[in-house]
Amino acid sequence: MGLSPNARLDIHDLADHLGTKVVSAERLIAVDRLEELERMQAFAFSAATFNVHSKAYIVTNPLRTAGRLASDVAHELSHLLLKHDLTEVREVGGVPFRTCQPEEEEQATAMGGTLMLPRPLLITAVSQGMSPEQIAATYNVTTEMARFRYNTTGVAKQFSRRSG
Numbered sequence: 001m002g003l004s005p006n007a008r009l010d011i012h013d014l015a016d017h018l019g020t021k022v023v024s025a026e027r028l029i030a031v032d033r034l035e036e037l038e039r040m041q042a043f044a045f046s047a048a049t050f051n052v053h054s055k056a057y058i059v060t061n062p063l064r065t066a067g068r069l070a071s072d073v074a075h076e077l078s079h080l081l082l083k084h085d086l087t088e089v090r091e092v093g094g095v096p097f098r099t100c101q102p103e104e105e106e107q108a109t110a111m112g113g114t115l116m117l118p119r120p121l122l123i124t125a126v127s128q129g130m131s132p133e134q135i136a137a138t139y140n141v142t143t144e145m146a147r148f149r150y151n152t153t154g155v156a157k158q159f160s161r162r163s164g
Protein backbone atom coordinates (compact mmCIF):
# COMPACT_ATOMS: atom_id res chain seq x y z
CA MET A 1 0.00 0.00 0.00
CA GLY A 2 3.06 2.25 0.02
CA LEU A 3 2.66 3.31 3.66
CA SER A 4 5.62 4.13 5.87
CA PRO A 5 6.08 1.88 8.96
CA ASN A 6 4.79 4.56 11.34
CA ALA A 7 1.85 5.63 9.17
CA ARG A 8 -1.75 5.40 10.23
CA LEU A 9 -3.59 2.59 8.45
CA ASP A 10 -7.20 3.23 7.52
CA ILE A 11 -8.62 -0.24 7.96
CA HIS A 12 -11.19 0.36 5.22
CA ASP A 13 -8.35 1.15 2.79
CA LEU A 14 -6.78 -2.19 3.70
CA ALA A 15 -10.12 -3.91 3.10
CA ASP A 16 -10.29 -2.27 -0.37
CA HIS A 17 -6.66 -3.21 -1.02
CA LEU A 18 -7.49 -6.86 -0.26
CA GLY A 19 -10.62 -6.80 -2.44
CA THR A 20 -12.87 -7.22 0.59
CA LYS A 21 -16.15 -5.44 1.15
CA VAL A 22 -17.20 -4.23 4.60
CA VAL A 23 -20.97 -4.29 5.11
CA SER A 24 -22.85 -3.12 8.18
CA ALA A 25 -25.23 -5.80 9.47
CA GLU A 26 -28.05 -3.22 9.59
CA ARG A 27 -28.16 -3.47 5.78
CA LEU A 28 -29.00 -7.16 6.12
CA ILE A 29 -31.12 -7.36 9.26
CA ALA A 30 -33.21 -4.99 11.40
CA VAL A 31 -31.23 -3.23 14.14
CA ASP A 32 -33.71 -4.39 16.81
CA ARG A 33 -32.76 -8.02 16.00
CA LEU A 34 -29.12 -7.11 16.59
CA GLU A 35 -30.08 -5.43 19.86
CA GLU A 36 -31.98 -8.57 20.82
CA LEU A 37 -28.88 -10.70 20.17
CA GLU A 38 -26.81 -8.22 22.18
CA ARG A 39 -29.19 -8.63 25.14
CA MET A 40 -29.02 -12.45 24.87
CA GLN A 41 -25.23 -12.45 24.87
CA ALA A 42 -23.23 -9.22 24.92
CA PHE A 43 -20.47 -9.08 22.29
CA ALA A 44 -21.61 -12.42 20.83
CA PHE A 45 -21.51 -10.84 17.39
CA SER A 46 -18.71 -8.44 16.57
CA ALA A 47 -17.92 -9.12 12.93
CA ALA A 48 -17.98 -12.09 10.59
CA THR A 49 -16.53 -12.88 7.19
CA PHE A 50 -18.57 -14.53 4.47
CA ASN A 51 -17.32 -15.71 1.11
CA VAL A 52 -19.81 -15.09 -1.67
CA HIS A 53 -18.71 -16.00 -5.22
CA SER A 54 -15.08 -16.05 -4.02
CA LYS A 55 -15.28 -12.46 -2.74
CA ALA A 56 -14.94 -11.88 1.01
CA TYR A 57 -17.56 -9.75 2.77
CA ILE A 58 -16.98 -8.61 6.34
CA VAL A 59 -20.25 -7.97 8.14
CA THR A 60 -19.88 -5.62 11.10
CA ASN A 61 -22.08 -4.80 14.07
CA PRO A 62 -23.45 -1.21 13.95
CA LEU A 63 -23.91 -1.27 17.75
CA ARG A 64 -20.13 -1.04 18.25
CA THR A 65 -18.15 2.18 18.75
CA ALA A 66 -16.01 3.35 15.81
CA GLY A 67 -12.82 2.20 17.53
CA ARG A 68 -14.20 -1.22 18.34
CA LEU A 69 -15.59 -1.57 14.81
CA ALA A 70 -12.19 -0.80 13.28
CA SER A 71 -10.57 -3.40 15.56
CA ASP A 72 -13.18 -5.95 14.52
CA VAL A 73 -12.49 -5.32 10.82
CA ALA A 74 -8.73 -5.53 11.47
CA HIS A 75 -9.31 -8.87 13.23
CA GLU A 76 -11.31 -10.24 10.29
CA LEU A 77 -8.79 -8.99 7.71
CA SER A 78 -6.04 -10.67 9.75
CA HIS A 79 -7.84 -14.02 9.43
CA LEU A 80 -7.81 -13.48 5.65
CA LEU A 81 -4.15 -12.40 5.56
CA LEU A 82 -3.15 -15.39 7.72
CA LYS A 83 -5.27 -17.70 5.53
CA HIS A 84 -7.15 -19.18 8.46
CA ASP A 85 -9.81 -21.80 7.87
CA LEU A 86 -13.28 -21.44 9.34
CA THR A 87 -13.58 -24.84 10.93
CA GLU A 88 -15.22 -24.71 14.33
CA VAL A 89 -18.94 -24.31 14.77
CA ARG A 90 -20.33 -22.43 17.77
CA GLU A 91 -23.92 -21.69 18.61
CA VAL A 92 -25.19 -18.28 19.67
CA GLY A 93 -28.89 -18.13 20.53
CA GLY A 94 -29.46 -21.35 18.59
CA VAL A 95 -27.79 -20.00 15.45
CA PRO A 96 -24.66 -21.85 14.32
CA PHE A 97 -21.64 -19.69 13.50
CA ARG A 98 -18.46 -20.97 11.97
CA THR A 99 -15.35 -19.77 13.70
CA CYS A 100 -11.62 -20.47 13.84
CA GLN A 101 -9.48 -22.45 16.26
CA PRO A 102 -8.82 -20.58 19.54
CA GLU A 103 -5.11 -20.12 18.71
CA GLU A 104 -6.06 -18.67 15.33
CA GLU A 105 -8.42 -16.26 17.11
CA GLU A 106 -5.50 -15.10 19.25
CA GLN A 107 -3.29 -14.71 16.18
CA ALA A 108 -5.94 -12.63 14.39
CA THR A 109 -6.40 -10.39 17.44
CA ALA A 110 -2.62 -9.91 17.80
CA MET A 111 -2.18 -9.16 14.10
CA GLY A 112 -5.20 -6.85 14.07
CA GLY A 113 -3.62 -4.81 16.87
CA THR A 114 -0.33 -4.73 15.00
CA LEU A 115 -2.05 -3.47 11.84
CA MET A 116 -3.85 -0.69 13.72
CA LEU A 117 -0.94 0.30 15.96
CA PRO A 118 2.40 -0.91 14.55
CA ARG A 119 5.37 -0.47 16.90
CA PRO A 120 7.01 2.32 14.81
CA LEU A 121 3.75 4.29 14.96
CA LEU A 122 3.60 3.85 18.75
CA ILE A 123 7.18 5.04 19.11
CA THR A 124 6.44 8.16 17.05
CA ALA A 125 3.25 8.85 19.02
CA VAL A 126 4.79 8.30 22.47
CA SER A 127 7.88 10.34 21.59
CA GLN A 128 5.46 13.20 20.81
CA GLY A 129 4.19 12.84 24.36
CA MET A 130 0.94 11.02 23.58
CA SER A 131 -0.68 8.86 26.24
CA PRO A 132 -2.43 5.57 25.35
CA GLU A 133 -5.75 7.44 25.70
CA GLN A 134 -4.62 10.11 23.22
CA ILE A 135 -3.31 7.40 20.86
CA ALA A 136 -6.71 5.68 21.01
CA ALA A 137 -8.55 8.90 20.14
CA THR A 138 -6.11 9.90 17.38
CA TYR A 139 -5.83 6.51 15.68
CA ASN A 140 -9.46 5.42 16.07
CA VAL A 141 -8.87 2.38 18.27
CA THR A 142 -10.24 1.43 21.67
CA THR A 143 -8.41 2.59 24.79
CA GLU A 144 -8.01 -1.09 25.71
CA MET A 145 -6.19 -1.79 22.47
CA ALA A 146 -3.97 1.29 22.78
CA ARG A 147 -3.01 0.31 26.34
CA PHE A 148 -2.47 -3.33 25.32
CA ARG A 149 -0.19 -2.42 22.40
CA TYR A 150 1.61 0.25 24.47
CA ASN A 151 2.48 -2.35 27.10
CA THR A 152 3.04 -5.53 25.06
CA THR A 153 5.27 -3.92 22.40
CA GLY A 154 7.71 -2.79 25.11
CA VAL A 155 7.20 0.86 24.11
CA ALA A 156 6.00 1.73 27.64
CA LYS A 157 9.17 0.27 29.15
CA GLN A 158 11.41 1.85 26.52
CA PHE A 159 10.08 5.33 27.27
CA SER A 160 9.87 4.99 31.06
CA ARG A 161 13.58 4.03 31.04
CA ARG A 162 14.47 7.13 29.05
CA SER A 163 12.60 9.54 31.24
CA GLY A 164 13.51 7.81 34.48
Ligand SMILES: [Zn+2]
Residues within 6 Å of the ligand: 075, 076, 079, 100, 104, 105, 108
Ligand atom coordinates in the same frame (compact mmCIF):
# COMPACT_ATOMS: atom_id res chain seq x y z
ZN1 LIG B 1 -11.83 -14.36 14.65
